[in-house]
Amino acid sequence: MSSVKKYINRDLSWLEFNKRVLEEAEDAGTPLLERLQFLSIVQSNLDEFMSVRVAGLQAQIRAGYSKTDFTGYTPNGLIKRLMKRTARMVREQYRTYRELLRLLSKEGVTLTTFADLSEEQKTTMTDYFKRIIYPVLTPMAVDQSRPFPLVHSKELYLSVVLKKEEEISHDEVQTFCAIVQVPSILARTVVVPGRKNSRKFVYLLLEDLIKEHIGLLFSGYRTEAVHAFRVTRNSDLTPNEENVEDLLQEIEKELRRRQRGLPARLEVEKGIHPDALELLQDELDLEDDAFAEIEGPLDLGFLSKFVGGLPNYDHLRYPKYEPVYPKEFDETEDMLSVLRERDVLVYHPYESFEVVNDFMTEAAADPNVLAIKMTLYRVSVNSALLQALVNAAESGKQVTVVVEIKARFDEARNIAWARRLEKAGCHVVYGLVGLKTHAKITLVVRKEADTLRRYVHVGTGNYNENTARLYTDAGLFTSDPAIGADATALFNEMTGYSTPHLWSSFAVAPIGLKPKLFDLVDREIGHAAAGRPARIVAKMNSLSNQEIIDKLYEASQAGVKIDLIVRGVCCLRPGVLGLSENIRVISIVDRYLEHARILAVGGEGEEEVYISSADWMTRNLSRRVELMCPVYDAGLRQMLMNILRMNLHDNVKARELRPTGSYERVINGETPLRSQFEAADIPLWKSIASVME
Structure with missing residues (x-):
């Protein structure tokens, strides 16, 4: 069989996956607010796909690479097919968005336009703009003396086309272009005070409010057109691990470079002024298939926070499910005594991640625990696990943490945690050169009578209490001697110069x-x-x-x-x-x-x-x-x-x-x-x- 028939291309298969996510948004059997949440996930998935996979293919094309992969595609042939399918998916995404907004309006929640507000509401929104939004905005003109500014990846901007007021009557009028960033520090949806005796919730998109008052930023000019645009840049970090003295500093440099990565995709609002579009295409130097004209608000990722902030609409969400605490540990304050008798399996999110936090907290407080070793890949912001590690180190225990600071899009957070752990006295290792540390394992070494016993947790998912409520993952707690010996050997390989171990279990x-x-x-x-x-x-x-x-x-x-x-x-x-x-x-x-x-x-x-x-x-x-x-x-x-x-x-x-x-x-x-x-x-x-x- 030819390779094209024998294998399915990875990137085309990924688009099929995102299509399945989109189908959940289209499914009338899915609660309405969850459908909007799925639309948000489709957006965030597409953003990562463009900034990593598509950007990688573009880099291959620029380098002249034309070999076929094992599925039979060249970079040039594959990218054309990907962009065509993506365009079809985006059209379906926005068709679904418009349908869901109609259904949401029937439930008393409206995302409206400034023109549809009452005069009283318009006055209130204008006052809000002048007090809260206007001071944050920075108009950036583009002309011979002021070059095109850096447009940050995945941020929302407005292109503004202007004419001087004194030249409006002339036959040939010169247009001027400027851009304005929609401040991401402000909420994307603005609450509009309701009409009298109305029980409906009304919201206005931040960019629509800015558009309506954009003239306040450009006195002496008349606004010809204002449209949103958004650039997605290559976000795949490629740190030089071989010849760098401090990997942590190198990753920080790469994070700053990420905002300056080569553009991979340009999204513009439908109907954008030709002068603005020409400027953007010239400055960003993108192929035609990397350009998308969107009929609707750019970046539907805002729907996640919007849906999460709606009050009193639980009937439009999945029924609440509270994870249960594993019954094996439910009636004891001594988890390790349970593990001396038997292994325990937990399955999240149905069983609470608190059991992992408690395992670490108990080990950190136990005076007979001599050492704790752990791998960290993606960690939540306020992690109880990390606080337990800090407490353990400050109490004199040997604490070793393998922190993967190359975990994509979590690099900055992991760097911050690594520094805090080091400050507390933990021995922090940033993984192995050329490899990401993706294993999920914790080792606790405890002195018991005249011997040492090792307790191990091995998981399929990250040590992250937030995602543990959203992802299905399995975790094994054990004191099995063979698994404990392998866990010790694994950490020795990750932190030292040990030769590959002859594993008995792993x-x-x-x-x-x-x-x-x-x-x-x-x-x-x-x-x-x-x-x-x-x-x-x-x-x-x-x-x-x-x-x-x-x-x-x-x-x-x-x-x-x-x-x-x-x-x-x-x-x-x-x-x-x-x-x-x-x-x-x-x-x-x-x-x-x-x-x-x-x-x-x-x-x-x-x-x-x-x-x-x-x-x-x-x-x-x-x-x-x-x-x-x-x-x-x-x-x-x-x-x-x-x-x-x-x-x-x-x-x-x-x-x-x-x-x-x-x-x-x-x-x-x-x-x-x-x-x-x-x-x-x-x-x-x-x-x-x-x-x-």
């Missing part, structure tokens, strides 16, 4: 994880060849590594039954006769972001089960420190299998990947099963019995 990227996966698949191929049951079930965010895909194709051809639950990118093409007819791929997009990485290998009831930080992408397997950990306890393995079974039987929010590369909703005539809602019934998936029995 599989660790970039050296050992891919070979371990290959060994597991080969074992199942052997089982199939011998006529024994052979099965692989894997759940992850993305699958794009060609070698792994080829190995799964080999397994399918050998008769291994393979079920893949891949939320986002999937370059494997399932259901192709003679290649992948034994592979099924589904994606679940629902209330929570499916984020857990779980692998089960073996026949029914005999599965080996692993949790991992790694997706099956080249970057995870070759350019990151990643961790895959076995689950030894038979009951916990069954719990994870129950979660996988619920996903595989989802026929409400699951979509199946077809051989064409498109996705179709799973409709099988069976009783509706929505896996995320089923998982909220914790006794169900924590039961030792199969959830499908």
Whole structure:
């Protein structure tokens, strides 16, 4: 088979994922405010896609790179297809936006224009503009003496076309251009006082209020046109790690350069003045396919805060769900005593992330704990975990923290936390040269009688209490000696000069994880060849590594039954006769972001089960420190299998990947099963019995 037919392109597959997110915004069965929230997610996804993936392709084209990737696309051919599909998606996004605003208006919430306000409301809004907005604005003229200013990435601006008042009567009138940044420090939506006896909530977009009063910034000129525009720049950092003395300082320099990255996309408001458009295109030097004319307000990312701030509209949201505290720890003040007796599995967001905070807080306060070691990739702003680390260090414990300061778009926050941890006395390591540290692991070393015991937490998601309420992730607490020994060796490799360890439990990227996966698949191929049951079930965010895909194709051809639950990118093409007819791929997009990485290998009831930080992408397997950990306890393995079974039987929010590369909703005539809602019934998936029995 040709490579174009054998594999699905990664970036085209990503657009299919964002299309599934958009479908949630279009779904009438989704609560109205959640539909608007999904529209916001579509926007933020597109912004990152443009600033990283599309910007990368543009860089390849500028460098003259024209080789095809393993899916059969050249950079030039791929980018044209991507931009065409993106334009179609954006049109659908704004069509949905207009429809949702109509529905929202029926619920008593209106996003209006200045012209539709009453005279009293206009007076109030004008006063608000003069008091609050006007002092913050800075008009920036563009002419021979004042060059085009730096336009920051993903910020909203207004292009202003002007004419001198004394020249208006002349036949040939010179136009002048200026730009004004819409201040992001102010709320994008402005509350408009309601009309008398009205119970409706009325809002006005900040840029519309500025447009209406733009003339106050340019006395002596008449405003010909005012339109919004927005630039997305290349935001992928490429720090020189090999020849730099202080990586932290180098990352800070790169963060400043990010705002000056080459433009990747220009969005303009529909109907923009030709003079303003010509100026922008000349200054930004973008190809025609990197230009988008938008019929509606630019950057629908504002919808997230807008929806979150609406009062008394819980009936238009998902029902509130409060995570429960894991029952294994619910009646004890000594979590470590529980772990001396048994391993514990937790599944967020259904079970509270507070259990991880409590684990760290207890360890920090325990006088018999000698050392705490932890990896941090993305951390919340007010993290209880980090406060526990600070307390532990200040009490004299040995605290080691591997902070990944190259975590994309969280670099500045991680740098700030790294400095605070260092100030408290923690030993902070910024990862390994050329690698990102993406593993999620905590090690606690405690003196007990005449020996030391190691307690370990291994997770599939970040140590972030905010995202732990929005993402599905699994976490394992254990005091298993083999896992504890491997955890110690892993931290020694990350912080010192230890040679690669002979792991007894873990599989660790970039050296050992891919070979371990290959060994597991080969074992199942052997089982199939011998006529024994052979099965692989894997759940992850993305699958794009060609070698792994080829190995799964080999397994399918050998008769291994393979079920893949891949939320986002999937370059494997399932259901192709003679290649992948034994592979099924589904994606679940629902209330929570499916984020857990779980692998089960073996026949029914005999599965080996692993949790991992790694997706099956080249970057995870070759350019990151990643961790895959076995689950030894038979009951916990069954719990994870129950979660996988619920996903595989989802026929409400699951979509199946077809051989064409498109996705179709799973409709099988069976009783509706929505896996995320089923998982909220914790006794169900924590039961030792199969959830499908």
